[in-house]
Amino acid sequence: MKMNTRKNVRGQGMSEYLIIVALIAVAGIAVMGLFGGAARNQVAGMALEISGQEGSGSTGDAQADATAAAADANTAKSLNNYTGGNAAIQ
Secondary structure, eight states: OHHHHHHHHHHHHHHHHHHHHHHHHHHHHHHHHHHHHHHHHHHHHHHHHHTTSOOHHHHHHHHHHHHHHHHHHHSOOOTTSTTTTHHHHO
16 A cells, blocks of 8 residues: 555656646747747857857847847737738738
């Protein structure tokens, strides 16, 4: 009887751990979706500088992406304008 209780507690702890890891993964995906362009360009700029090349172009692209992400975050979103970005996609 005591052995089953111990296994159940271990299984519950593992389930809680997996839920926390999944939440962190989802949050990471959301952050990379919002700031992915800026992060990608920053890493590209650092890689260019480490290899001895000029990385200012990638750094400038990262700043432009960050500015665009900030402007998008500050835009008021509601049901009145939720289709506003569809024209840019077509």
